[in-house]
Amino acid sequence: MFETNYTDRPGMISAMRDLPVGTVTFLFTDIEGSTRLLDDLGVEDYAERLAEHRRVLRGAFERHGGIEVDTQGDAFFIAFPTAPAALAAAREAQAGLDLPVRMGLHTGTPRLTDEGYAGFDVHRAARIAAAGHGGQVLVSTATAALVNRSELRDLGEHWLKDMGAPERIFQLGEQTFPPLRTLDTTNLPVAPGRLLGREREEAELVELLGDRRLITITGPGGAGKTRLALQVAAELVGVASDGVFWVPLAPLSDPDLVDSEIAHAVGAPDDLGGFLHGRELLLLLDNFEHVLAAAPRIAELLAAAAGLRVLVTSRAPLRIAGELEYSLEPLSPTDAADLFVERARAAGGGELEPDATVGAVCARLDRLPLAIELAAARTRLLSPEALLERLEQALPLLTDGARDAPERQRTLRATIEWSFDLLDADGRQLLARLGVFAGGFRVEAAEAVCEATLGGLSALLELSLLKQVGDDRLLLLETVREFARERLTSSGEEEAVRARHAAEFARLAETAYALRHEDEAEASSRLDRNHDDLRAALDRLTRTAPDEALKLAGSLGWFWLTHGHLAEGDTRLRAALKASTAGGRVRARALTAFGALAARSGRVDEGRQRLEEAIAGWIALDDQAETAGALEASGWLLVYDAGDDSAALAAFEQARSIRQALGDRPGETRALVGVCQVLVAIDDPRAESLAHELLELGKDDLRTTHFAIHFLADCSLIRGDCAQAEERYRESLRAALALGDVFEASVEVQGLAMAIAGQGDSARSLELAAAVERLWRSLGTDLHVAFWDRLLERYLSPARLALGSDAEAARARGLELPFEEAVELALGGPN
Numbered sequence: 001m002f003e004t005n006y007t008d009r010p011g012m013i014s015a016m017r018d019l020p021v022g023t024v025t026f027l028f029t030d031i032e033g034s035t036r037l038l039d040d041l042g043v044e045d046y047a048e049r050l051a052e053h054r055r056v057l058r059g060a061f062e063r064h065g066g067i068e069v070d071t072q073g074d075a076f077f078i079a080f081p082t083a084p085a086a087l088a089a090a091r092e093a094q095a096g097l098d099l100p101v102r103m104g105l106h107t108g109t110p111r112l113t114d115e116g117y118a119g120f121d122v123h124r125a126a127r128i129a130a131a132g133h134g135g136q137v138l139v140s141t142a143t144a145a146l147v148n149r150s151e152l153r154d155l156g157e158h159w160l161k162d163m164g165a166p167e168r169i170f171q172l173g174e175q176t177f178p179p180l181r182t183l184d185t186t187n188l189p190v191a192p193g194r195l196l197g198r199e200r201e202e203a204e205l206v207e208l209l210g211d212r213r214l215i216t217i218t219g220p221g222g223a224g225k226t227r228l229a230l231q232v233a234a235e236l237v238g239v240a241s242d243g244v245f246w247v248p249l250a251p252l253s254d255p256d257l258v259d260s261e262i263a264h265a266v267g268a269p270d271d272l273g274g275f276l277h278g279r280e281l282l283l284l285l286d287n288f289e290h291v292l293a294a295a296p297r298i299a300e301l302l303a304a305a306a307g308l309r310v311l312v313t314s315r316a317p318l319r320i321a322g323e324l325e326y327s328l329e330p331l332s333p334t335d336a337a338d339l340f341v342e343r344a345r346a347a348g349g350g351e352l353e354p355d356a357t358v359g360a361v362c363a364r365l366d367r368l369p370l371a372i373e374l375a376a377a378r379t380r381l382l383s384p385e386a387l388l389e390r391l392e393q394a395l396p397l398l399t400d401g402a403r404d405a406p407e408r409q410r411t412l413r414a415t416i417e418w419s420f421d422l423l424d425a426d427g428r429q430l431l432a433r434l435g436v437f438a439g440g441f442r443v444e445a446a447e448a449v450c451e452a453t454l455g456g457l458s459a460l461l462e463l464s465l466l467k468q469v470g471d472d473r474l475l476l477l478e479t480v481r482e483f484a485r486e487r488l489t490s491s492g493e494e495e496a497v498r499a500r501h502a503a504e505f506a507r508l509a510e511t512a513y514a515l516r517h518e519d520e521a522e523a524s525s526r527l528d529r530n531h532d533d534l535r536a537a538l539d540r541l542t543r544t545a546p547d548e549a550l551k552l553a554g555s556l557g558w559f560w561l562t563h564g565h566l567a568e569g570d571t572r573l574r575a576a577l578k579a580s581t582a583g584g585r586v587r588a589r590a591l592t593a594f595g596a597l598a599a600r601s602g603r604v605d606e607g608r609q610r611l612e613e614a615i616a617g618w619i620a621l622d623d624q625a626e627t628a629g630a631l632e633a634s635g636w637l638l639v640y641d642a643g644d645d646s647a648a649l650a651a652f653e654q655a656r657s658i659r660q661a662l663g664d665r666p667g668e669t670r671a672l673v674g675v676c677q678v679l680v681a682i683d684d685p686r687a688e689s690l691a692h693e694l695l696e697l698g699k700d701d702l703r704t705t706h707f708a709i710h711f712l713a714d715c716s717l718i719r720g721d722c723a724q725a726e727e728r729y730r731e732s733l734r735a736a737l738a739l740g741d742v743f744e745a746s747v748e749v750q751g752l753a754m755a756i757a758g759q760g761d762s763a764r765s766l767e768l769a770a771a772v773e774r775l776w777r778s779l780g781t782d783l784h785v786a787f788w789d790r791l792l793e794r795y796l797s798p799a800r801l802a803l804g805s806d807a808e809a810a811r812a813r814g815l816e817l818p819f820e821e822a823v824e825l826a827l828g829g830p831n
Contacts, residue, residue: 019067019117020079025086025107025143026117026125027066029057029093030075032100032134049099050074056096064089069116079117083107083146090137091172100134107143127160128169131180137172138180144170158182179241186237186244187265188230188284195231196342197335197369198224205232205326209282209309212324213302216288216312219328220464220477221419222370225313226286228328233284233311240309242279248286255293258285262301273304280307288314289463290422295320315419316462330367330477337362339369343376350379357384364388366477416483419463430456431465432491435484436501439532440475449500473529498540505530505537506548509555516558517666520703524740527559538572542579550580550590557593561600564742567780570597585626588617592630599641600743600781607637624658628667631655635674639681643786649678669697673707680714681787688715706735706744713751717791722758729755730827737823742779745823746772750788752826754795762799763810764825769796770814771822 031037031053038046053074061068061078064085070077080086083105090103106128108121124140132138144152151173157166158180169180195202208215209232217225230246237244247265249258259272262283268275285298295318302308302322312318317325331339337354340362344352352358361384365371378387420428433450434441446452457474460466469475476484488494508530515523527534534556541549553569553576560569573594577587591614599607611634618627632655638648652674659667676694679687691711698704713728733748750772757765769792776782800807814822 019069019112020081021112023107023109024117024121025080025083025105025146026110026122027061027078027080027086027090027103027105028076028126028129029078029101029103030073030129032102032132034074037099053097053099053101057093057101060089060093060096063092083143084148087137087139087143087147087172094135094137094172097135102129102132102134103137104129104132104140105138105143106140107146124160124163124167127163128167131158131160131169131182133177133181135175136177139170139172141168141170144168155180178239181237181239186233186246188234188237188244188246195227196339197331198228198231201228201326201328202231202235205229205311206235208324208326209236209311212322213308214298214310214312214318214320214322215324215326216314216317217326217328218314218317218464220366220368220467220480221315221416222368222479223328223330223464224369225328227369229284229286229311229313233282236282240280240282242281242307244282244284246284246286249291250287252291255291258291258294259297273301276301276305276308278307279305282309282311285310285312288312288318289316289419292316292318315422315464331362331369331372333359333362333367336365336367336372340372340376343373344379347377348380352379352384355384357388361388364478366479368477368479371479413483416465416480419465420483420487422463423459423465426456427459428487429491431460431480431484432487433484433493433497434460434466434476435481435486435488436494436497436536437476437481437533438536440469440473440529441533442472443474445504446474448504449497501533502537502540502548505534506541506552506555509534509552513555513558517670517701520701521739524559524563527556528563528740542576546576546579547582547586550576550582551586554586554590554593557590557597561593561596562739562741562743564775564779566597566601569593570601570780573597584617585621585623588614588621588623588626588630591617592626592633596633596637599637600783602781604637604641608634608642611637624662625664625667628655628658628662628664628671631658632671632674635678639674639678640783640785643784645678645682649675652678666701669694669701669704672697673704676711677707680711680718681785683718683787687711691715702735702739703741706732706739706741709735710744710748710751713755714791717751717754717758717795720758722755726752726755726759733823733826742775742819743781746775746819747783749819749822749826750792754791757795757799760802762802763806765796765799766803766807766810767814767817768822768826770811771817771819771825774815774817775819775822 031050037049041049054071057076058068061076064080065082066078066080066086066089068076069079078086078089080089086105086107090105094101094103104125104127106121106125108119108124110117110119110121112118128138128140138155139147139152149170152170153172153174155169155171157168159166159182171177205215205217205228217229219225233244233246243266245262245265247262249261252258252261262268262285263270263272263275266275266281266283288295292314298310298312298318299320299322302310317323330336334354337358340358341352341354344350361375362372365375375387382390420431423431430450430452434446434452436449437445441449443452443454443457446457457466461468461474465476465480467475467477488497508526512523512527534552538549538552538556541552553573557569557573560566560572573590577590577594580587591610595607595609595611595614597607598610611630615627615630615634618630631651635648635651635655638644638651642648652671656668656671656675659665659671672690672694676687676690678684679690688711691708694704694708694711698708709728709732713725713732716722716725716728729748729751733745733752736745736748749768753765753768753772756768803810817825
């Protein structure tokens with residue numbers, strides 16, 4: 001477009017050439033609908049047509065003394081010393097073109113700087129060209145005064161974007177074109193600034209309105225629905241031949257007044273339907289959510305007027321035939337940060353950068369444009385770091401919006417209250433209760449904790465107070481959740497709701513604990529999705545019911561261990577064991593988990609002692625299955641953390657004997673996994689055959705499959721077959737990722753680092769090894785297994801020697817590499 005391509009950066013090509021000075025006539029051109037043409041013609045055909053178009057234009061311009069100031073894509077900016085020459089060049093060029101090129105001419109006395117032309121004449125010429133259609137040549141009043149007027153057609157006065165007065169525009173020739181794309185047939189307000197972060201949505205909606213007659217932009221308060229809709233409508237000025245009209249509905253309280261409000265906006269007499277019949281126009285109905293009863297009338301108007309298109313903004317869809325609902329999501333992280341920085345600068349907050357702190361501020365604000373703009377205004381007084389600290393309670397902070405904004409948009413609280421007030425009493429109660437959830441939740445959880453009904457949840461979804469995440473989960477945005485919690489606190493039923501919440505998530509944890517061997521991936525996935533609410537439940541039980549808190553913590557221990565929450569699990573279990581007097585199964589299970597976590601956190605002796613207490617407790621309870629489980633946990637501690645291979649083998653064999661006696665074949669296989677790990681560690685030749693056996697035994701168990709492949713990779717690496725080891729570690733890594741086991745995944749990345757080092761890729765090897773080092777530091781662990789350390793030394797030391805002085809640089813790159821990226825690098829194969 002001319003507005004973005006030229007008016008801010010004139011004179012890019014010919015700044016150092018002999019550009020005309022004094023009175024100069026500017027000619028702007030571009031191809032109308034070039035993107036659509038590219039789709040229709042295909043890349044190859046379009047490229048040929050574009051090249052021919054450039055040849056024709058440049059030939060005509062040069063023959064009439066034009067100088068090419070700039071060209072971008074399919075657009076040209078040309079300067080002529082005289083107006084007649086410019087008009088003659090435009091006439092000749094149009095005659096030789098077979099593409100829809102629009103042209104605009106304006107004459108003025110621009111200032112010539114070292115970088116090219118500057119001044120309003122450049123902007124005016126670009127605006128005139130942008131108002132035209134393919135094949136059309138538009139001429140300003142200033143240019144028309146200097147040429148033969150007999151070949152010009154007077155199109156009258158038109159308002160152009162960013163121009164302070166109307167411009168009389170002329171057209172070369174008598175050909176008929178659609179109305180100009182100017183601001184005359186519209187009542188749209190002029191936007192105070194450019195729209196940021198919604199370019200994709202804007203383009204999609206403009207395209208959709210070519211085919212659809214009713215589109216409703218829905219989304220939560222503060223998402224920027226009105227601003228986006230106004231921008232889309234502005235793009236369609238001139239496309240809808242009878243105009244584009246904005247109908248603000250927020251001031252209305254009576255749905256019956258919508259008809260008269262539309263009539264007033266478009267200048268219709270009493271019969272609105274009759275007035276719209278036969279006309280081609282676009283209506284922007286803004287803030288429809290509180291007059292939804294008027295939706296059937298919109299359907300009637302659409303039926304009566306085939307040329308009518310309607311763009312609606314609403315927190316709830318209209319639910320009438322033909323409606324396309326366009327859900328407006330929060331901004332992307334990058335766009336949100338850019339918006340914050342720009343608005344902060346405009347508010348006098350200084351020169352900020354879109355860094356991690358700004359990103360965290362935007363995330364806390366759900367990346368909602370209104371919330372971001374309100375927060376950015378505070379940077380006059382608060383740095384982003386100070387602002388982030390205060391955003392634990394965002395609603396009291398985000399006030400003092402623009403004085404000319406509607407009252408509902410001056411504070412974030414008012415924006416949410418606008419939707420809240422549209423609910424009935426049951427809906428308000430339900431929203432308040434849903435504030436108890438710390439993260440996303442399933443419908444079943446809302447029913448159990450909040451006594452929700454499907455109808456009540458649907459009403460909140462329709463008003464964008466609730467968001468659907470995936471197929472079966474719902475979510476309150478952080479800002480809405482804060483509002484809901486305020487209402488819950490003042491409702492008098494907070495304790496009862498929180499008690500039901502804790503009970504529901506304790507039940508979820510117990511279910512996952514029982515499922516952990518049968519379907520570990522599903523069990524851990526359930527806990528991972530609900531971890532924030534499990535934490536909230538544990539926090540409450542710690543304050544109100546220490547024994548129940550110990551029970552919940554014990555059921556989560558295995559998950560904390562496998563998912564890398566070592567410090568959290570260690571701290572929570574220690575506190576729960578100290579606070580509770582519960583014994584029996586509850587304490588034995590908690591000690592089992594705590595022992596494993598303590599050892600993995602570096603306190604091996606304490607972990608070993610706690611696991612011995614757990615084993616004794618399970619034996620006293622005569623629970624053979626849990627005794628075997630605690631023995632296996634002890635075996636892993638002994639081989640991984642304590643380096644006591646013989647004791648580890650004894651523990652695994654004892655667990656295996658118990659599983660055999662119980663007839664627990666899957667359990668026996670899990671014990672054999674431990675046995676195989678010890679055999680690998682001591683370089684026992686039986687290890688590889690047992691690993692193959694485990695691969696068959698564990699074909700229905702993902703963790704057993706993971707370990708079996710890992711052991712086979714170890715065997716390959718030990719005998720020096722690095723290519724085979726690489727293939728097997730990569731397969732084992734995929735299994736660990738499917739389990740969600742961060743620690744095991746990191747071990748596979750270490751294995752891959754060694755395997756590729758053995759094949760000569762020293763730099764990537766050291767990067768991967770350092771990325772694991774970084775991860776382990778963040779987890780609070782530093783595993784050292786004797787046989788594994790020997791392998792690391794065997795393969796990584798030569799890699800360091802091979803790189804010489806570059807080895808430290810490779811390690812430094814790895815220490816900066818997030819583990820997710822390290823996994824991608826490991827799975828990507830050779831560079």
